[in-house]
Amino acid sequence: MRSDGPLSLVAEAALFYETVAERLEPDLKAAGLTLGAFELLSAVHAARGRAHQAELARRLGISPPTLCEALRVAVREGWVLQEADPSDARVRRVRLTPAGSEALTRVLSALDRLEQEAAEALGAERAADLAASLREASVRLRRA
DSSP: OOTTSTTOHHHHHHHHHHHHHHHHHHHHHHHTOOHHHHHHHHHHHHTTTOOBHHHHHHHHTOOHHHHHHHHHHHHHHTSEEEEEETTEEEEEEEEEOHHHHHHHHHHHHHHHHHHHHHHHHHOHHHHHHHHHHHHHHHHHHHHO
């Protein structure tokens, strides 16, 4: 199937992502975050304080220099702390500050509301099937 055809999986997934990002914009601004900062804080949170910078760059699909710039901003804003790893001084671990956790929680609440809205529009069963299908496709594409 071509990516520009009707009901293209990739095109529709991209459109959904763009729509969610657009709908989140007011909540991101209220929390003082950009979409990129939200994604960074989400990745740090998901790693539960054990992520090192190289791992975060991989998770986010960005280069280490790009991550370093994003971390500089996040540290300056008081959202994250960078700490030396006790077992390897070359490694810097990143963890959320209380302010970072609060900003993240605020946007995640908005994201939960959007997910509920989408599930209501589709129906719970269709929404669950769609989520499962997208997860399966992601897993298979990563293996390829």
